Amino acid sequence: MVIFAGSCISTAVSNRTDETVEDIPSETVLREAALPETSMITEMSVSFTAVSDSGTAVFTSATEPVTTVPEVSETEETETEETEVPEETEEEITETESETEAETVPQTEAEKPSGGSHSGDYNYGAPVPESGQVKGSDYYDTCAFVGDSHTNGLGAYGFVDKSRIFAKDGLSISNIRQSISPSSIAAVSPENVYIMMGTNGIAWLKPSDMIASYEEYAADIASQIPGVNIYILSIPPVSYERSTTTDAKKNISMDKIREYNSGLQDMAARNEWYFVDTFSEICGSSGYLEGSTDGIHMPVDLYRKFTDYILSHTVE
DSSP states (O other): OOOOOBOOEEOOOOOOSSOOOOOOOOSSTTOOOOOOTTOOOEEEOEEEEEETTTTEEEEEEOSSOSOOOOSOSSSOOOSSOOOOOOOOOOOOOOOOHHHHHHTTSOOOGGGSOSOOTTTTTSOTTSOOOOOSSOOOGGGGGGEEEEESHHHHHHHHTTSSOGGGEEEOTTOOGGGGGGTOOHHHHHTTOOSEEEEEOOTTTTTTSOHHHHHHHHHHHHHHHHHHSTTOEEEEEOOOOOOHHHHHOSOTTTOOOHHHHHHHHHHHHHHHHHHTOEEEOHHHHHOOTTSSOOSOSSSSSOOHHHHHHHHHHHHTSOOO
């Protein structure tokens, strides 16, 4: 099975079916998540109410929020603090005449970036196309999934075994190392690592800073697992309400999501990693996330589309 990184949550599921789920404000972006009616998760540290009609549930944080916000933008869009992500710097490169000539010599396989098994003959600049043969669910036994509460949903709904998931609710790419070390992922010896990070932070962090941290983290994973296939998943869309609200604590602009996903695709290309465009698969006909109780998390039917898309978009 596949592993997305994130955190486990300790909660109890209510079997009441006549209860109305209230819209619960959150200080951190991904403190709510969807769960099936009969699921019980013992690793999470939040409480929730399940609604049997739709098969979804809303989490409310029972503890102090996890995500903190760095002071990296001119506007303060959240009340929490987060580890500051350093601005990207551009290295100065001084080329001698001999160095310039050396660049014209084709790279050897060992000199190429640490990517998948198609170095040199695969179009890493494009999203992974539909596979000739769809993988079975046992494919996930060869994978690790890294991420936030979106990734935790894969385990909560039973699509991926929790032992293959490395995720934490509210996690941001800027503080992922404090929760999920590359060595812990390497310990399960995955052949394929899927990473989906960015929803937490996209509202207030610069996409370029996020991608700089993301690239360094993914490269560490690749260096510790020789021959591993790194799959970069685009982050999901949000609802129209979430994208257009004037409430700074709830707003997640779809324009910023698209900009960030485009940056992730470029990052994957230059490192010879595989980019999977799950964003387009999840978008509804309106161009936004549909059917979500909180405007961020996917309901179970979209998780099914999401996982089916992964199994039908792999690289041999």
